[in-house]
Amino acid sequence: MPGTKRAFYRSLERLQTDYLDLYLIHQPYSDVHGSWRAMEDLYREGVIKAIGVSNFSPAQLADLMTFNSIAPMVNQVETHPFCQQWQATDFMQQHQITIEAWAPFAEGKNDIFTQPLLVSLAQRYHKSVAQIILRWLLQRNVVVIPKSVNPQRIAENFSVFDFSLTEQDMATIATLDLGKPLIANHADPERIKFIGTRRFAT
Numbered sequence: 001m002p003g004t005k006r007a008f009y010r011s012l013e014r015l016q017t018d019y020l021d022l023y024l025i026h027q028p029y030s031d032v033h034g035s036w037r038a039m040e041d042l043y044r045e046g047v048i049k050a051i052g053v054s055n056f057s058p059a060q061l062a063d064l065m066t067f068n069s070i071a072p073m074v075n076q077v078e079t080h081p082f083c084q085q086w087q088a089t090d091f092m093q094q095h096q097i098t099i100e101a102w103a104p105f106a107e108g109k110n111d112i113f114t115q116p117l118l119v120s121l122a123q124r125y126h127k128s129v130a131q132i133i134l135r136w137l138l139q140r141n142v143v144v145i146p147k148s149v150n151p152q153r154i155a156e157n158f159s160v161f162d163f164s165l166t167e168q169d170m171a172t173i174a175t176l177d178l179g180k181p182l183i184a185n186h187a188d189p190e191r192i193k194f195i196g197t198r199r200f201a202t
Ligand SMILES: NC(=O)c1ccc[n+]([C@@H]2O[C@H](COP(=O)([O-])OP(=O)(O)OC[C@H]3O[C@@H](n4cnc5c(N)ncnc54)[C@H](OP(=O)(O)O)[C@@H]3O)[C@@H](O)[C@H]2O)c1
Pocket: 026, 054, 055, 076, 077, 101, 102, 103, 104, 105, 106, 107, 108, 113, 128, 130, 131, 145, 146, 147, 148, 149, 150, 153, 154, 156, 157
């Protein structure tokens, strides 16, 4: 059995389930077309309900879509106020690929939780900075997957459906964009070489 399918069935065993809701290719390297075709088979068999990718640029998405039969349903990419992904979001939304933000809080980097503009919005809306960020992403139709180990913060992160940011406030947050990744640059050749040294067993 090819590596992708073997890895998938091992995951099912470990999770003690007989299907997965969503399965992603984590990074756009090596034999992504081979993995994708295996995932297409698993999707057609009904053992995965949605298939997608992560950290793919628009060009890499176009490559995958052009030379295969099923387009990715999700692309999970670094997206937060310092890396806003506007161009990539437009491409994904035009092609019905759901954008999912990883590290919506930039993993706390750049003092995001005390960033003055975000703090002033939080005070005005009587919300936390985390809630302002999540609301801003949701209003852009970006799916969010914030991580917290703290039950109070998990509840806080869900409580973002009782207010809306104005267009003007959305535009103000847009000014924080640095236009490049803060955490992981998947186009960096050195990163690709590094990942290549860490071969995962399948
Ligand atoms: N596809 C990929 O390549 C990729 C790469 C990285 C991450 N991810 C995924 O993305 C998800 C989230 O990303 P992440 O964990 O890297 O970063 P993140 O969600 O941006 O930040 C997590 C940090 O924010 C803190 N936090 C959470 N809620 C908060 C709140 N309401 N107020 C203040 N602090 C808060 C957490 O601390 P506490 O836990 O102490 O609350 C944690 O330190 C994870 O599921 C991860 O697996 C995917």
